[in-house]
Amino acid sequence: MVKMGLTTTVVGSSVLAPKIASFSSRGPSPFNSTILKPDVAAPGVNILAAINDGYEFRSGTSMSCPHVAGIAALLRSLHPNWSPAAIKSALVTTASITDEYGLPITAEGAPRKLADPFDYGGGHVSPNKAIDPGLIYDIDAADYFNWVNGSISDLNLPSISIPSLKTIVTVSRTVTNVGPVNSTYIATIQSPPGVKMDVTPSILIFNNTVTKHSFKITFSTIRRVQGDYTFGSLIWSDYKHLVKIPIAVRTVIQDFYADVSL
Template identity: 55%
Template structure:
């Protein structure tokens, strides 16, 4: 427990001018600027604020931010100066205490580690790349999310907590390698499909995964694609969406303008997702699923239609009988129920055998009434 210390607070995010004029030497500073929350990036602003308060001679820092993980940035705290992260609600209570107490004092206790169900996890980090893809809006991105925040990583003979794609990518790479070792005959597209279609969209309590934004919100496919990676389920997906390598060549030729009709081609590329960026009235897309599970299994389609859209699938039941083809093609139709220039709404298509396998792909649809126009009112 640190000794008590005077506290002062800033409502303009602890600028150099405020720190210089406020005599914060030996004090613990509360940086609390709720009006700047919509435009402030804590991962950028926090290290700067730490450096400014250290240079000003402060004894500690309490930094208010919207709910997100910024623990990696606390390494900028020097000489053992305590740095504490709080949300705006707690910061308001501290500020009220400061304003209504003649001699406000703050005590900083040692950090506490929480392990297990008491942690809100998984959730999508604020720095994680979001969709839609500006170049190819007919292809849903991202594909998947994986652990990438405060990962204990080996660095030059030691270990450091790091965050970012460089931490998430090894998790996905390892799962891919494991799947290839279990299913050596699977193509890269089959492995990707197994990972995407078995991902989780809820936490251990069954609540929807959340995404760090301003403010925090329920995650959607533009935050996490198919969801959070689940290696155990990916090893036995039941069904996969396979793509012949030649189809990727066609897509590449579309991308560089060597083929025509590419918009329709993008919609029907056999990916484990569906994205329709310009639904004006009615669109039908097709996908092919391949059985990699038990022969004789019957799957039923379970639809979660995007808001404002009527969604149907034909056929709605598929049986992989003994001696029949291991692949089946189905069509998904989308009809808009509202004539608006709107944003994307989200849903899903799941093939379920009612027992072991639930093969889910994300769906994103945007209705439009005019080309090259965003929202109209």
């Protein structure tokens, strides 16, 4: 028995959204796995777009990009002194990893699974929250120069990816306060499974004279295995702002990427 009918569109509270589409690009980055990709997720399925002299519903990264670019333009208009890195930081650290019901975002594919930072980076963009991120991870020209001539792990990105953790790795980050002048932020750690994380210092105090703080994150293996990526996060909170960065770590014994089981 085959039943056929007209196509229908389901909208409203009965639809679980957002989800990561099966065609969406996934991490880790094939060019440099020390930089976590993607950065964020944005609407990209069945988006009404201007095509030539008309309109069509289109899907793909080319639909997500205008959403993010538009949000970035609005943030720049509100914060004209923010750098592109600051705007990116605001988008990543305020992104959501749950849907409107508070359930974890899922990733479509074979099979469907709970999404992780290799699916959505920091999460699904939240424009209203990005207006007031509390703290930003900023980068200037000197930082990029030091990155070219130093360690990419310490580039001040709002994310951390460690593709080869043998024993202990320490990375540095710096945050700038763009919220209330007198603020105190406390670190909350969600360590990737199989990895121990320590943050020093774990409390950051800002005032009129102190607007930036640097800190170190030390990763150490709990069990020595040739593993795969596991995921965690670091959140700075002043009980008003939640400044979250995604973390991906892969523990290794030998310096080869592919694992072979006999």
